[in-house]
Amino acid sequence: MKSHFVNGCYRLVDTINEDTLYSSINTDKSNHLVIGYISGNDSTDFTAFGKIVTNTGIMPQPFRLSNNSENAQSNVCLTRISATDSFVAVWDEQTDENEKNIFIRYFSLSANGTLQAQQAAQKISNSAGVNVAPRIIYNHANGLFFVTWFSMLNKSIQMQYLSFDEAANTFKDTSYISELEDTVDAEFFADDLNLHTSTRLNLCLTQAEGNDIISVNIDDHSVGFYECTCSNSKITQTKLLEYQTTDIKKFTTAYDSFNKKLKIVYTLEYAVDEEATVLYSDVYGDSISYFPGKKMMAKVGAERLELNLANHKTSFPVIESFTCTTADISDIRFIIAWKTDDNGVSFNEFSSDFIPLTVESNVSSASVSAPSVTVTNNQKGVIFSAAGIGSSALYKSAILMAVETLSANSLSQ
Numbered sequence: 001m002k003s004h005f006v007n008g009c010y011r012l013v014d015t016i017n018e019d020t021l022y023s024s025i026n027t028d029k030s031n032h033l034v035i036g037y038i039s040g041n042d043s044t045d046f047t048a049f050g051k052i053v054t055n056t057g058i059m060p061q062p063f064r065l066s067n068n069s070e071n072a073q074s075n076v077c078l079t080r081i082s083a084t085d086s087f088v089a090v091w092d093e094q095t096d097e098n099e100k101n102i103f104i105r106y107f108s109l110s111a112n113g114t115l116q117a118q119q120a121a122q123k124i125s126n127s128a129g130v131n132v133a134p135r136i137i138y139n140h141a142n143g144l145f146f147v148t149w150f151s152m153l154n155k156s157i158q159m160q161y162l163s164f165d166e167a168a169n170t171f172k173d174t175s176y177i178s179e180l181e182d183t184v185d186a187e188f189f190a191d192d193l194n195l196h197t198s199t200r201l202n203l204c205l206t207q208a209e210g211n212d213i214i215s216v217n218i219d220d221h222s223v224g225f226y227e228c229t230c231s232n233s234k235i236t237q238t239k240l241l242e243y244q245t246t247d248i249k250k251f252t253t254a255y256d257s258f259n260k261k262l263k264i265v266y267t268l269e270y271a272v273d274e275e276a277t278v279l280y281s282d283v284y285g286d287s288i289s290y291f292p293g294k295k296m297m298a299k300v301g302a303e304r305l306e307l308n309l310a311n312h313k314t315s316f317p318v319i320e321s322f323t324c325t326t327a328d329i330s331d332i333r334f335i336i337a338w339k340t341d342d343n344g345v346s347f348n349e350f351s352s353d354f355i356p357l358t359v360e361s362n363v364s365s366a367s368v369s370a371p372s373v374t375v376t377n378n379q380k381g382v383i384f385s386a387a388g389i390g391s392s393a394l395y396k397s398a399i400l401m402a403v404e405t406l407s408a409n410s411l412s413q
Contacts (some may be wrong), residue, residue, distance in 0.1 A: 129153030
């Protein structure tokens, strides 16, 4: 379905608080935009909100993701559910002075954008201590939700498969909670872990051939890829490979289902003076052939391609795939965006081989945070937090969306 968002750059949220974007999706059926964000002035009063922009551009008032209004929340992640306008949110929540837990909640949208919460917020982590930074992805092949988070007490990445019981309006365990069977970067287990603000650390979830893929920093030069499946209440893990390059910074991943390749996009920094001052950093993309269940040799990033056309100090790349269907071909396309230190947010369209399909766009903004990307059949959008847009100041930190029509090279016919 085509969307009818207004082309240009405009505010989605601008309150008296610091408003920080964490996640965004388009619903699968009607292409409504849903964002998840945190609003507050310090970590003790952060509250998780959602906001909808319907496919016709109508923007209802924000809504609370959690019904536990007295607790501080953070690290929101959203996932859409195939062939519906439903979506699921996860976040971490301060339930006690020395305890944080992971919560989940199922929401439904009507065709005209009316919201309904199908349940109260439900706690899914059971480890004591601090559990933070959840990620979630819906597996359309088996109808399960795959959730990961970081346990500070156990110093591990924990994971679980869940199903949603529509009759009882509750999530049920499909697997036991498991831990990633490998050692990851020790910096993940710092007390103040926030993957949204970290310029280096990340954990991404990707779907590939019906399997769930975790990608996560192993150390400062390696990203590990792990395939996960669920059977008989157990999670089977296969370490596929490590992607290696010197001093890799923030990365993100996607899957090219047409060519059976995992995609990784990341930034590298360059310094040429004796004080190691960062002069600029580029955005790179690389492809990794995917063979389900097969362990592979480590891949060194020697064939990576530079994606940014203008040299800035870049960080926080994001990627979103979509299908372009014409009379001649059907192929994967990507929207890739990144933050620049000096000039706001840049983004572009790319082919499955990381070839730019149009001119690079830039939205000049002040104090930009990590962006998020959304794409429909006819439009592309970049959502981000900023303290100003062009010459216009915002109240504190607002959430903005820049929308453009897809180029002729990416429009389905």
